[in-house]
Each structure stands twice: as structure tokens, then as C-alpha cells.
Amino acid sequence: MSAAPRLRIGRKDLTFNEADRLGRGGFGTVFKGMWKGQPVAVKVVDEDIRQEIDRDDLYDEVLKEVEPMLHVKHPYVIKFLGICTDKTYGPMIITELCEGGSLQSYLESGEPLSADLRAKFTKQICEAMQAFHDHGVVHRDLKPGNILVTKLFDLKITDFGLVIDLSKTLSTAQGGAGTFLYMAPEALDSNAKGLTTAADIWAVGAIILQLHGVSVQVLFKCLVRLRKAPDIPDSIPPQARDIIKKCFAEKPADRPTAKQILEKLGVSYVPSTQQGAAPHTRKGPMGWLLGSFKRQAAVSHSPTSASSTNVSAVGHSSSVHMSTANTTTGPPSSVAKTSQPPPQHIAPPAQQPYVKTPESAPPPQIKHTDIFEAVNAADPQNVRLLIARDGKGILDKRDNNGWTPFIKAATKGHVGVMSVIYESKPDVLQQTDETYGSNAMHKAALYGHVAAVNQLMAWDAKLLDARGGADGKTPFIMAVCNKGHVDVMKFLYAKRKDLLTQTDNNGDTALHWAAFWGKSAAVSQLLEWGGGALLDIKGNYGKTPWDDAKDKPEIREIMQKYKRYAAFPTQQPSAKTPPSAPQPQIKHTDIFEAAKFGDLQSVRLFIERDGKNILDKRDGGFTPFL
Known part of the structure; x- marks a missing residue:
């Protein structure tokens, strides 16, 4: 009797918490978990x-x-x-964990x-996709969001929910699924008959x-609207x-292969496929695994199995009862021999030798x-390396501004760097500068x-x-102050109108x-949203x-024009209002002293008295704003 493949992970050996969400895939959510002492991704x-x-059918979809x-x-x-x-x-589904985030997060930073x-x-x-295509596999949903980055800046193709195996079709596959921007014309038709590795x-x-x-905007215009290649x-x-x-x-048929792209780039392609790789069938290890899980599901839902084994539940200490929550590598003893792969089938994937692949770049x-120099240079790669070398403690260091x-x-708007830091130390969202108590959201706005x-809104x-x-x-x-960033105002207003x-x-x-x-642009936009009523707020x-x-x-x-046509002029009180409180007096000798003490009232009075030019004055190289 041949050995069963090591494909099933015992429930008691796996822990994860729903709070540790990493992202979403084709049909599920991915969490960070632990399996036998090593961090893993759990889909x-x-x-x-x-x-x-x-x-x-659910097991079939997962195995697909x-x-x-x-x-x-x-x-x-x-x-x-x-x-x-x-x-x-x-x-x-349990896979290795890539803690560098997705390629999309790097591209979205604009750096x-x-x-x-x-x-x-x-x-x-290209090497990964050529390996897929050599096996007759079409990914169908290749995009930066489905490419993960390791700590050493190697890439990993993932999310195979839409994969097609051409060996299971006559010659080509059905279209109509995938992410619009990255879909070839033939993939847009749900009745397409010509979907190939191209x-x-x-x-x-x-x-x-x-x-x-x-x-992305240029790609969308050229590839989706105009259906032509962008300028290279x-x-x-x-x-x-x-x-x-x-x-x-x-x-x-006119498109190149991934291998041909590499050749034109001057990179020699060395196949890195598994020798004797199993054919894409539900026989052998896959057949055994599918049968094993279906039998396990049937047993675990039977009335007699409810109290057979206790294992840890997700995120807390209560128990989930499962009949086959064990760590043995073979099937349960009660499984008939016919459910196991016969001796002539391919060996388990874990036992397959690899063809030697070219070494990764150093x-x-x-x-x-230091890390501040790396941040200033918008270099997420070096920020990650500095954190790995010096530890997360360097993320609490302060520069001369108290940042x-x-x-x-x-402050610089370096989203890629922000993502690397946040992944290493999520509580950086609570950090504030030492001078004004402003956090990262205040600075970005x-x-x-x-x-x-x-990105900050997505995090919290x-x-x-x-x-x-x-x-x-x-x-x-903050978005209004100093520069009047209407684009930031629009983004935030779309989230909440009460702002x-x-x-x-x-x-x-x-x-x-x-x-x-x-x-003026900010004033116009605010009044367009809120009308004349905003002018009456004291x-x-x-x-x-x-x-x-x-x-x-x-x-x-x-x-x-808004004051003249205020929304509810008749509702304004006609009775004489009490006189305003006496205007406050300037308490400081100059604007720098007022700024140092955080006295907004006196700063405002200095500007009204002396004009805006005082905001360009310098004290030790710093303006009042700095």
C-alpha cells in the first residue's frame, strides 16, 4: 500500500484569528495563522x-x-x-506567508x-507564467494584486480561483472571468471559445x-477604451x-510567449518545472485528498462524531469537534484501500525532485x-532592510522635527514606505509628532x-x-489649511458629509x-456642498x-451669492443678539513665541495686525508655520 500524500493539515495544529486579516482572494479571505510554529497564510x-x-461542490472548488x-x-x-x-x-487552503504585501501596493505608491x-x-x-503555460495552465486573473512580495523582494504568483487547465478541454477554455484591465479581448466574452495561454x-x-x-489611467484608456498598445x-x-x-x-496567436519576452530582454530562460510532475487529473494525490475530505466531512456531520475529538477553534479557546483532526500523514484506518492511490501513481508532491533553477539575484x-534618509528617498526596499537589520524599535525614533x-x-506622501512600516508595526497609526500632536492622517491631509x-482610511x-x-x-x-487641497477635501467628503x-x-x-x-477654490467647494448655512456658523x-x-x-x-440666497433666511432669529465677547488681546512679543506656545488666538491677531508677510519671517531658519 503506497504512502498517502502529505496534503492534509490537522486542525489542532493550525491556529488563526479573524482579526489578522491579510486580504481577499478570488472567493475567500486570507488570514495570517500559525502551523507547527511557522507563520502561514490561511484562505x-x-x-x-x-x-x-x-x-x-465546495471541496471541488477548493481543490480546483x-x-x-x-x-x-x-x-x-x-x-x-x-x-x-x-x-x-x-x-x-494553507500556503506560505509573504509578508511583503502585494506588488499592487508598491505600484500604487507612485514611486x-x-x-x-x-x-x-x-x-x-515571466518565468513563473512560462512554467504555468508549459503545463497547459491559464491563470486568467494575473494582476499586481495577485502577485505577492517576499521580504527578500522575490515575487510569488497566487490566487488561482480562475485557473483553467487546458488538458481538461478540447483545445481552449471559456472566457468571461478575470479583472477587466488585464483581460485580453477574447477573455471579455463569456461565451469565448478561443481562450489560450496567450x-x-x-x-x-x-x-x-x-x-x-x-x-493605470493610461493603461485603461489605451487597453480598455481604445484597445491599442500604450506608448512603450x-x-x-x-x-x-x-x-x-x-x-x-x-x-x-500574434502574441509572444513569456519565454520569448525574456529572450528579447536578454534574460536566458531555464525551465524550473518539477520532474515527472503529476498530470492534471483527480487521480493520484488529488483523488485521494478529495475522497479523504469528503469522507471526513460526512463523518464530522454524522450524529455519532460530535464528541470524538476536541481541537482549538479560531481565535479563542472553545472547542470544535472533528472526527479526524489528527496529524498523521495517512488516511484514517477505517478508510478502504480502494480510496488510496495505487502504487503506480506519481509520488506525493513533497517528494518530487526539482530541476535546479537559476539563482536569484543577490x-x-x-x-x-538611517531610516529617515530611506523614507525621504521613497525607498521601501531599504526601509524594509533597515527594519530587518535594526528591529522595529527604529520605527519609534524621532527626527529633528519630532516626527x-x-x-x-x-508628510511626503510615500505610500509604499508607509505600507512597509505599517506591516511591521500597525500601531504607528497612533503616533503623533512631538510639536503639535498631529498624526500621519493630519500630515497627509x-x-x-x-x-x-x-491608504490611512483603509487601515483605520x-x-x-x-x-x-x-x-x-x-x-x-487640515486639508483646507495653508494650501487648500480640494482634492483631499473631495475624497474625505465622499466618505462623510458631516465633515x-x-x-x-x-x-x-x-x-x-x-x-x-x-x-478661494476651497471656499467655493465648501459652499457648493453646504450652501449659505455654513456662513452663519459662529x-x-x-x-x-x-x-x-x-x-x-x-x-x-x-x-x-450664497449669503444673499441662504438656505433658510427666514429662520434666522430677528431678536437682537447679545454683544460678542470682547476681542482677545495679543499675549506674546512676536509670532514665533505665539506659535511656540500653540496660541492660535494670538497668531491670528498677529496676522490681522501685521499682515500675511510675517508668515515668511525666519527664526533660526524656520518660518512660523514650520
């Missing part, structure tokens, strides 16, 4: 899918995603460790990749262009530009003297970095109500500050936005 099928489809990882053994394809079954969550990194990533993507090459070309700085960047070697264009050929070297590396990255604000939406500085400004108010009436500790709204700083010192614009005729001109 759980979505609850609505578990409830809608038959249990046997697993099969490519079993048969395509490659250093740049995510490593499959096994399947674990749970009474609540059903079959769960250019180094030439070495571009070449390395292109080589690894469909993946369209996506490979798009990703290579992104690695070289072509934006000069950073791509001249001898390879034509073949990259051919990735977007209308006819699949790990990148640290180029900067941490994370706050500095947010103040300096107009929409992408950084977007409560940051929208965070207050910073002596006067307690919110991020929305229009949010006030700082002095009772001032965003419109107060837009009027005070003379930001701060703690009795001033309205109209009052704050008294020496700014261009601002009052914008306000006038």
Missing part, C-alpha cells in the same frame, strides 16, 4: 459561498484552486502547504522602481508597463519594445545611513497627498475624527479656515466665515 471560503453550494500549486512547482509561485478542514469554515528591481520582477513574472500574456505586458511607470517607456530596452507591444496583439544592499519615520512618510489619505476609518495640534484640528480641516460642520476646539469649521487663509469667539474674510474681497465675492 477561508466566504460564508455566503459556503452556504450556497453543496458541500461536495489548489491543483496549480500542486503541479506547477516553481520558486515564483506561492508554495502550497496543505488543506485543513473545519466544521465551521469548511476546507481552508518609481529601481532599474534592478524592474528587471528582477519582470524576469520572475490571454495571460496580455496581462504580463500590462504589468511590465506598470513596472516601468505607466499609470524609454526605460524598456530598445530590443524589447516591439515584443512588449505584441503582448497586446488582437489575435492571440539580496539588495542598504543604501542609506517618526511613519509620520515623515505620510495638510500636504495634499490623496493616495496616502486613502476612525482617523477621520482624530484631532491634532493645540486647537484640535481634524484631517478635513462640513466639523469644528476644531475653537468652534471653527473648515470654511472658517478656508476664508482665513484666502483659499466659532467660540463669535466670528463667522464671513467675518474671517473681511480683508479678502475675492473670498467675500464668492460668499456673497
Whole structure:
């Protein structure tokens, strides 16, 4: 009797918590877990899918995603460790953990990749896809979000929920699934009959262009709307530009293979497939695994199995009862011999030898003297290396401004660097600068970095109500101050409409500050959203936005049409209002002293008395704002 493959992971050996969510895949959510002392990724099928489809069909769908990882053994394809079954969550896919995030997170930062990194990533993507295609496998959903990055900056192709095995079809496969931007024309038709491995090459070309700085907006316009190849960047070697264009050929047969792309780039391709790889069938290990899980599911749902074994439940100490939660490598003794793979079948995947693959490029070297220099240079690669070398404690260091590396990255808008730091130390979201008490969200909004604000919101939406500085400004108010970043205002307003009436500790709204700083575009946008009612809001010192614009005729001109046609003029009280409190007096000798003590009131009075030019004065090289 042949040995059973080591594909099943005992439930008692696996722990994970739903709070440790890493992301989403084709049909499930991925969590960080632990298996026998090593960190792993745990993919759980979505609850609505578990409830809608038959249990046997669910196992079939899970195994469909697993099969490519079993048969395509490659250093740049995510490593499959096994399947674990749970009474609540059903079959769960366990793979190696890539803690560097996705390639998409690097590209979204807008920071250019180094030439070495571009070449390395292109080589690894092409080699992995050629391995798939050599096995007759079409990925169908290749995109930066499905490519993970390791700590050593190697790539791993993942998410095989839409994979097609051409050996199970006559010659080609059905289309109609995938991510729009990266889909070849023939893949857009749900009734397509001509889907081949060439469909993946369209996506490979798009990703290579992104690695070289072509934006998603340009790709969408050219590939989706115009259906033509974008201009090829000069950073791509001249001898390879034509073949990259051919990735977007209308006819699949006119597109190159991944191997041909590498050859044009001057990279020799060495196959890295598994010798004697199992054919893509449900016989052998896959057949045994499918049968084993179906038998286990049947037993675990039977009335007599409820108390047979106790194992740890997800995230807490209560028990889940499962009949076969063990760590043995073979099937349960009660399983008939006919359910096991016969001796002539291929050996388990874990026992297969590899063809020697070319060595990876040497790990990148640290180029900067400290982490602040790496952050300033927008170098996520070196930030990661510095954290690995010096430990997470360096993320609490402060520069001369009292900023941490994370706050500095947010101030610069370096999303890629922010992502690396956040992955290493999530509590950096609570860090504030030492001078004003502002966090990363305040800085990103103040300096107009929409992408950084977007990413911070994705990590913690409560940051929208965070207050910073002596006067307690919110991020929305910060977006108005100094520069009047309307793009940031629009992004935040789309999240919450009540931000229009949010006030700082002095009772001032965003419109107060837009009027005070003379930001006409911000004033126009705020009044367009909120109407004339915003002009009637008084701060703690009795001033309205109209009052704050008294020496700014261009601002009052914008306000006038809203003031004249205020939303509810008849509702304004006609009775004489009590006189405003006496105007506060300047308490400090100059504006620098007022700024040092965080005295907004005196700063405002200095500006009103001496004019805006005092904001350009210097004290030890610093302006009052700095």
C-alpha cells in the first residue's frame, strides 16, 4: 500500500484569528495563522459561498484552486502547504506567508522602481507564467494584486480561483472571468471559445508597463477604451519594445510567449518545472485528498462524531469537534484501500525532485545611513532592510522635527514606505509628532497627498475624527489649511458629509479656515456642498466665515451669492443678539513665541495686525508655520 500524500493539515495544529486579516482572494479571505510554529497564510471560503453550494461542490472548488500549486512547482509561485478542514469554515487552503504585501501596493505608491528591481520582477513574472503555460495552465486573473512580495523582494504568483487547465478541454477554455484591465479581448466574452495561454500574456505586458511607470489611467484608456498598445517607456530596452507591444496583439496567436519576452530582454530562460510532475487529473494525490475530505466531512456531520475529538477553534479557546483532526500523514484506518492511490501513481508532491533553477539575484544592499534618509528617498526596499537589520524599535525614533519615520512618510506622501512600516508595526497609526500632536492622517491631509489619505482610511476609518495640534484640528480641516487641497477635501467628503460642520476646539469649521487663509477654490467647494448655512456658523469667539474674510474681497465675492440666497433666511432669529465677547488681546512679543506656545488666538491677531508677510519671517531658519 503506497504512502498517502502529505496534503492534509490537522486542525489542532493550525491556529488563526479573524482579526489578522491579510486580504481577499478570488472567493475567500486570507488570514495570517500559525502551523507547527511557522507563520502561514490561511484562505477561508466566504460564508455566503459556503452556504450556497453543496458541500461536495465546495471541496471541488477548493481543490480546483489548489491543483496549480500542486503541479506547477516553481520558486515564483506561492508554495502550497496543505488543506485543513473545519466544521465551521469548511476546507481552508494553507500556503506560505509573504509578508511583503502585494506588488499592487508598491505600484500604487507612485514611486518609481529601481532599474534592478524592474528587471528582477519582470524576469520572475515571466518565468513563473512560462512554467504555468508549459503545463497547459491559464491563470486568467494575473494582476499586481495577485502577485505577492517576499521580504527578500522575490515575487510569488497566487490566487488561482480562475485557473483553467487546458488538458481538461478540447483545445481552449471559456472566457468571461478575470479583472477587466488585464483581460485580453477574447477573455471579455463569456461565451469565448478561443481562450489560450496567450490571454495571460496580455496581462504580463500590462504589468511590465506598470513596472516601468505607466499609470493605470493610461493603461485603461489605451487597453480598455481604445484597445491599442500604450506608448512603450524609454526605460524598456530598445530590443524589447516591439515584443512588449505584441503582448497586446488582437489575435492571440500574434502574441509572444513569456519565454520569448525574456529572450528579447536578454534574460536566458531555464525551465524550473518539477520532474515527472503529476498530470492534471483527480487521480493520484488529488483523488485521494478529495475522497479523504469528503469522507471526513460526512463523518464530522454524522450524529455519532460530535464528541470524538476536541481541537482549538479560531481565535479563542472553545472547542470544535472533528472526527479526524489528527496529524498523521495517512488516511484514517477505517478508510478502504480502494480510496488510496495505487502504487503506480506519481509520488506525493513533497517528494518530487526539482530541476535546479537559476539563482536569484543577490539580496539588495542598504543604501542609506538611517531610516529617515530611506523614507525621504521613497525607498521601501531599504526601509524594509533597515527594519530587518535594526528591529522595529527604529520605527519609534524621532527626527529633528519630532516626527517618526511613519509620520515623515505620510508628510511626503510615500505610500509604499508607509505600507512597509505599517506591516511591521500597525500601531504607528497612533503616533503623533512631538510639536503639535498631529498624526500621519493630519500630515497627509495638510500636504495634499490623496493616495496616502486613502491608504490611512483603509487601515483605520476612525482617523477621520482624530484631532491634532493645540486647537484640535481634524484631517478635513487640515486639508483646507495653508494650501487648500480640494482634492483631499473631495475624497474625505465622499466618505462623510458631516465633515462640513466639523469644528476644531475653537468652534471653527473648515470654511472658517478656508476664508482665513484666502483659499478661494476651497471656499467655493465648501459652499457648493453646504450652501449659505455654513456662513452663519459662529466659532467660540463669535466670528463667522464671513467675518474671517473681511480683508479678502475675492473670498467675500464668492460668499456673497450664497449669503444673499441662504438656505433658510427666514429662520434666522430677528431678536437682537447679545454683544460678542470682547476681542482677545495679543499675549506674546512676536509670532514665533505665539506659535511656540500653540496660541492660535494670538497668531491670528498677529496676522490681522501685521499682515500675511510675517508668515515668511525666519527664526533660526524656520518660518512660523514650520
